[in-house]
Amino acid sequence: MNRIVALTGNEAAAEAMRQIDPDVVPAYPITPQTELMHKFAEFVADGLVKTEMILVESEHSAMSAAVGACAAGARVMTATSANGLALMWEIVYIAASLRLPVVMTVVNRALSGPINIHCDHSDTMGCRDSGWIQLYGENPQEAYDNILQAVRIAEHPDVLLPVMPTFDGFIISHTIERLEVLEDGEVKHYVGERKPLHPLLDVAHPVTYGPLDLQDYYFEHKKQQAEAMVRAREVVRAVGREYGALTGREYGFFDAYRTGDAEEIVVCLGSAAGTMKAVADALRGEGRKVGVLKLRMFRPFPADEIAEAIGRAKRIVVLDRAEGFNAVGGPLGAEVKAALYGRSSAEVVNCIYGLGGRDLSPELARAAFDLSGPRTVHLGVRE
Amino acid sequence: MADEKGYRDIPLGGLILEAGNAVGYKTGGWRTYRPQVDKGTCTDCLQCWLLCPDSCIDVEDGRMTGYDYDHCKGCGICAHICPAKAISMVLETDAPGAADARGCFGSKKKA
Numbered sequence: 103m104n105r106i107v108a109l110t111g112n113e114a115a116a117e118a119m120r121q122i123d124p125d126v127v128p129a130y131p132i133t134p135q136t137e138l139m140h141k142f143a144e145f146v147a148d149g150l151v152k153t154e155m156i157l158v159e160s161e162h163s164a165m166s167a168a169v170g171a172c173a174a175g176a177r178v179m180t181a182t183s184a185n186g187l188a189l190m191w192e193i194v195y196i197a198a199s200l201r202l203p204v205v206m207t208v209v210n211r212a213l214s215g216p217i218n219i220h221c222d223h224s225d226t227m228g229c230r231d232s233g234w235i236q237l238y239g240e241n242p243q244e245a246y247d248n249i250l251q252a253v254r255i256a257e258h259p260d261v262l263l264p265v266m267p268t269f270d271g272f273i274i275s276h277t278i279e280r281l282e283v284l285e286d287g288e289v290k291h292y293v294g295e296r297k298p299l300h301p302l303l304d305v306a307h308p309v310t311y312g313p314l315d316l317q318d319y320y321f322e323h324k325k326q327q328a329e330a331m332v333r334a335r336e337v338v339r340a341v342g343r344e345y346g347a348l349t350g351r352e353y354g355f356f357d358a359y360r361t362g363d364a365e366e367i368v369v370c371l372g373s374a375a376g377t378m379k380a381v382a383d384a385l386r387g388e389g390r391k392v393g394v395l396k397l398r399m400f401r402p403f404p405a406d407e408i409a410e411a412i413g414r415a416k417r418i419v420v421l422d423r424a425e426g427f428n429a430v431g432g433p434l435g436a437e438v439k440a441a442l443y444g445r446s447s448a449e450v451v452n453c454i455y456g457l458g459g460r461d462l463s464p465e466l467a468r469a470a471f472d473l474s475g476p477r478t479v480h481l482g483v484r485e
Numbered sequence: 486m487a488d489e490k491g492y493r494d495i496p497l498g499g500l501i502l503e504a505g506n507a508v509g510y511k512t513g514g515w516r517t518y519r520p521q522v523d524k525g526t527c528t529d530c531l532q533c534w535l536l537c538p539d540s541c542i543d544v545e546d547g548r549m550t551g552y553d554y555d556h557c558k559g560c561g562i563c564a565h566i567c568p569a570k571a572i573s574m575v576l577e578t579d580a581p582g583a584a585d586a587r588g589c590f591g592s593k594k595k596a
Contacts, residue, residue: 201498262497300500310501322492323499329492 104282104349111274114242114281115181115207115267116141118249120151121289124205125176125296128156128167132186133219134271135209139181161186165193165206172202173311175301177253180204183271184211184225191229197264198233199327200311203256203296204264206234207249210372210423211271212458220459221271223371226400227424227433233327235261235334236401238371239269243281244398247351250284253293254341260333262299270373272459284349292348331402338399355404357396358411360386364393367412368470369438370421371397374455374462378421381467392471397434405441413446419473423456431478451475455482508556512539516559518574520552526571533563533572 109117115138119127127146129139146155154171158164164180172178182190187208197204208226212218226236235255239245248267256265269275284292300309315323339354346352359379361367368378375396385392395412397404412418420439422432430436435452442448451473456462466482473479496502529549534542541557543550564572 199498200500299497300502307502308504310506311498313499313501315499318489319495319499322490322495323497325492326495326497 105285106280106282108278108280109242109246110137110276110278111239111242111245111269112138112209112276113141114246114283115209115249115269116145117283118246118289119179120145121284121286122177122179122250122253122293123151123290124153124179126154126156126168126171126178127180128158128164128171128178129180130158130161130164130182130186132161132183132211134211134221134275135181135183135186135207137275138207138209161189162193165190165197165204168204168206169193169197169200169202172197172204173200173301174303175296175298177257177296178202178204179206179253181207181209183209184213184219187225187229188213194229194232194234196312199323201262201299201327201330202264203253203262205249205252205256206264206266207245208266208268209271209275210268218458219271221273221373221423222457222459223268223423224425224457226266226268229266230401230433233263233331234401235263235265235331235338235399237265237267237338237399238397239267239274240373240375240396241269241274241281242277242279243351245269245274246281246283247345247349247353248398250289250292251338251341251345251353254344255334255337257296258334258337258341259299261330261337263327263330263334268372273373282349282351288348292345335402335404338402353398355397355399355407356411357394357398359394359396361393361395361411361415363391364412365391365416366419366471367393367395367415367417368419368421369395369397369408369412369434371400371423371434374421374423374467377462377464377467378470381464381471384464385468385471390471400434403437403441405437408438408441409445413442413448415446415448417451417474418442418446418448419451419453419470421470422452422454425454425457435478449474449476452478454478454480511555512558513553513555516554516557516577518559518561519554519577519580520557520559520561520563520572521575521580522549522551523571523573524549526569527567528569528571530568532566532568536562536566538562 252265342353431452541553
C-alpha cells in the first residue's frame with residue numbers, strides 16, 4: 103500500500119532508514135549528507151527506531167565501526183559524501199573484502215580541491231573498484247527505493263557485499279518531490295531480519311575476521327569477491343522484480359527511454375536523466391530519433407545488456423559527471439566504450455559535464471545530443 | 486602451492502573458522518637469537534613465564550623446564566628480565582641442536 107508524501111532526497115533516505123530500523127548506524131556529518139543523518143538522529147532521539155547510533159569522530163571511524171558491528175552480526179547502515187567517503191577509503195575496501203553487507207548511502211558531491219560542496223560523481227567514481235555494489239538514483243523516489251532494495255541485495259547469501267545507493271547532492275538531496283512510500287509493516291516484512299553467516303557475537307563458534315592473507319590465499323579471496331559481483335547481477339534483478347510486485351515500481355540495471363528505434367542515444371547517471379529525457383521528448387517532436395539510457399547499476403557493470411540496448415544506435419553520447427584525469431575521458435565513457443567494443447559500430451562521444459555542481463540546463467542537454475566525435479568534450483566549461 | 490585449497494573451498498573473506506589455530510603456525514623460524522637456560526642457576530621464579538609475549542616458556546609442577554622453540558621468536562625478554570642471569574641469548578647458528586631449530590624454516594604454513 104503506497105502512501106504519497108513530499109520529501110527531499112535526504113528525507114526520503116532517512117525515512118527508508120527509519121522503516122528499516124537498522125541495528126547500528128555509525129555516522130559523521132558532511133554536506134550534503136548532513137540533513138539525512140540529522141533527520142535519522144531525530145528518529146533515534148524520538149524513540150521511533152531501536153537503532154544504536156554511534157556518533158564517531160571521523161568517517162574513518164564511522165566505516166570502522168560499521169565493519170565491527172556488521173562482523174558482530176548487526177544490520178548496519180551509514181551515509182556520507184565526498185571527502186567523508188575519501189577519509190573512509192581504507193575501510194571501504196575492508197568492508198567489501200570481509201564480505202560485510204553494510205549499506206551506505208552516498209550523497210554525491212565533488213571531491214576537493216578546490217573545496218566545493220555541490221554535486222558531481224568524483225566521490226563514488228573514485229571507489230568504483232572497491233568491491234561495493236553501486237546503485238545511482240535519479241530522484242527522491244529512487245533514493246528511497248534503492249535503499250530498501252540495497253539491504254536485500256547486500257545480505258543475499260549469493261552476494262554478501264556492501265551496497266552504496268547514491269543520489270545527487272543538493273539537486274536531489276535538498277529538493278522536495280512527490281514520492282510514494284510503503285507502510286512501516288510492509289518494509290519490516292520486506293527487509294526481514296539479517297541472518298549473519300559468521301557473527302563474531304556467536305561465542306559458541308569463535309571466528310577470526312581480518313587475519314593476514316599472503317601469497318597463498320589472497321588471490322583466492324579476491325576471486326571469491328569477483329564471483330560474488332557476478333552473482334549480484336541476478337540478485338539485483340530478482341530483488342528489483344520482487345520490489346516491483348510490491349510497489350508497482352520494478353527496477354533493473356537501467357531505464358531505456360525511447361531507445362528502441364533511436365539512432366542517437368545519451369547514456370547518463372543520476373539526476374541528469376530527468377533533463378535528458380525531457381530534451382529527448384522535445385527532439386522527438388522535431389523528428390529526431392533520440393533516446394536516453396539511464397544507468398542505475400554501475401557496479402556490477404551490465405556491459406552485455408548495455409551493448410544489447412544501445413549497440414544499434416549510430417551515435418552514442420556518454421555523459422560523465424566526473425573527470426578521469428587519464429587524458430582520455432571519464433569513467434562511464436570508458437566502460438561504455440569497452441562494453442560496445444566489437445559489438446557496435448556507433449560513434450561514441452564522451453561528454454564531461456556538471457563538475458562541482460555546474461548546472462545541466464536544458465540548453466546544455468540539447469547541446470549534448472548534438473555532439474559528434476569520436477572524442478571527449480567538456481560541456482559547459484568556459485574557454 | 487599444490488596442497489592449497491581452491492577459492493570455492495575456503496571460508497569467505499579470509500575468515501578463519503577454527504579457534505586457537507595460531508598453535509599450528511610455527512614462528513620459531515623467525516628467530517635470530519635463541520634463549521638458553523642454565524638450570525643450575527635458574528631459581529624457578531617464573532618471571533620469564535609471566536612476561537614471555539608468546540607463551541613459549543614450558544613449566545611443569547611450578548618449575549621452568551625449557552622453551553617451545555616452535556613458537557619462540559627470540560625477542561630476549563626472558564633473558565633481560567631473569568633476576569638470576571640464568572638465561573643467555575645464543576646466535577641460532579651457534580646453538581647446540583641448531584639443525585633442529587632450522588627445521589622450523591620449512592613449516593610456515595597455516596593450519
